[in-house]
Amino acid sequence: xxxxxxxxxxxxxxxxxxxxxxxxxxxxxxxxxxxxxxxxxxxxxxxxxxxxxxxxxxxxxxxxxxxxxxxxxxxxxxxxxxxxxxxxxxxxxxxxxxxxxxxxxxxxxxxxxxxxxxxxxxxxxxxxxxxxxxxxxxx
Numbered sequence: 001x002x003x004x005x006x007x008x009x010x011x012x013x014x015x016x017x018x019x020x021x022x023x024x025x026x027x028x029x030x031x032x033x034x035x036x037x038x039x040x041x042x043x044x045x046x047x048x049x050x051x052x053x054x055x056x057x058x059x060x061x062x063x064x065x066x067x068x069x070x071x072x073x074x075x076x077x078x079x080x081x082x083x084x085x086x087x088x089x090x091x092x093x094x095x096x097x098x099x100x101x102x103x104x105x106x107x108x109x110x111x112x113x114x115x116x117x118x119x120x121x122x123x124x125x126x127x128x129x130x131x132x133x134x135x136x137x138x139x
Contacts, residue, residue: 006119008047014114015047018107019092025106028099031092038091042084049080050111073112078104 019042023031031039053076061072081104085094094100 018110028096029103035090042091077108
């Protein structure tokens with residue numbers, strides 16, 4: 001259960017970082033900071049949608065268009081972004097084609113890197129703490 005919660009937290013954190021990166025890099029991808037609660041909801045809903053859509057779209061592509069399997073992550077990110085932007089919660093706006101296309105790529109890339117690198121950072125700390133405790137006991 002702790003592993004599941006850790007992975008969920010890492011995924012939500014990496015999704016938030018991906019959305020913020022797209023906001024910083026693209027003019028057409030806009031986080032509405034005045035509606036910070038809406039942005040927090042966007043992150044949570046995006047992460048939930050992404051975790052549901054990715055396996056579902058992968059299964060459909062595997063059955064009907066196996067050639068598309070390589071782009072499933074980017075495509076499911078785009079679909080999740082479309083749904084989040086259409087929800088009436090505010091917090092995120094995407095206003096042009098560049099924002100939609102490059103935004104999906106940036107969010108997908110940062111989320112993918114985050115889910116790999118963030119656990120390593122946290123685990124490195126835990127290993128260091130465990131070594132310190134062991135060293136103190138052996139002295």
